[in-house]
Amino acid sequence: xxxxxxxxxxxxxxxxxxxxxxxxxxxxxxxxxxxxxxxxxxxxxxxxxxxxxxxxxxxxxxxxxxxxxxxxxxxxxxxxxxxxxxxxxxxxxxxxxxxxxxxxxxxxxxxxxxxxxxxxxxxxxxxxxxxxxxxxxxxxxxxxxxxxxxxxxxxxxxxxxxxxxxxxxxxxxxxxxxxxxxxxxxxxxxxxxxx
Numbered sequence: 001x002x003x004x005x006x007x008x009x010x011x012x013x014x015x016x017x018x019x020x021x022x023x024x025x026x027x028x029x030x031x032x033x034x035x036x037x038x039x040x041x042x043x044x045x046x047x048x049x050x051x052x053x054x055x056x057x058x059x060x061x062x063x064x065x066x067x068x069x070x071x072x073x074x075x076x077x078x079x080x081x082x083x084x085x086x087x088x089x090x091x092x093x094x095x096x097x098x099x100x101x102x103x104x105x106x107x108x109x110x111x112x113x114x115x116x117x118x119x120x121x122x123x124x125x126x127x128x129x130x131x132x133x134x135x136x137x138x139x140x141x142x143x144x145x146x147x148x149x150x151x152x153x154x155x156x157x158x159x160x161x162x163x164x165x166x167x168x169x170x171x172x173x174x175x176x177x178x179x180x181x182x183x184x185x186x187x188x189x190x191x192x193x194x195x
Contacts, residue, residue, distance in 0.1 A: 054074060080161050083118075
């Protein structure tokens with residue numbers, strides 16, 4: 001057996017061990033999206049340390065390819081799209097299919113997590129500058145299961161959370177990251193990526 005096959009086998013065994021610890025629903029959701037979107041095995045950070053979590057808004061990027069290159073430079077393995085609807089009326093390169101293709105070309109996996117998206121009323125509040133109200137609404141509707149799935153993924157993979165806004169403080173990503181921390185589901189550093 002060659003070295004690559006042995007490494008792949010070890011990776012699969014490690015993955016099976018981690019997956020066994022997940023709940024049945026989480027396992028099913030991760031298995032479905034993993035089959036089509038994860039491009040490479042997890043990167044090993046320093047022993048015993050969780051990989052950092054990245055946060056990025058695509059508004060500052062000219063194209064999906066530029067965003068993918070920036071994520072690759074940072075060592076991101078999986079982009080988790082936390083928009084309720086993974087579409088962009090004005091910038092087609094950031095719609096789900098086009099973005100997933102640009103990421104795949106860069107060797108980065110893509111996951112859409114609509115349950116972690118901001119509901120329409122929350123988006124209206126954020127756009128109107130009523131951030132505190134939008135944040136409160138978002139926090140009330142946040143599903144625990146989706147938070148746990150994200151935390152399980154972020155504990156083993158170098159993930160980036162994606163939404164539109166460049167500034168995390170004016171985006172629901174900030175409330176999402178705080179919700180993970182408050183529940184003890186995020187022990188990693190959070191790194192904001194810019195173009």
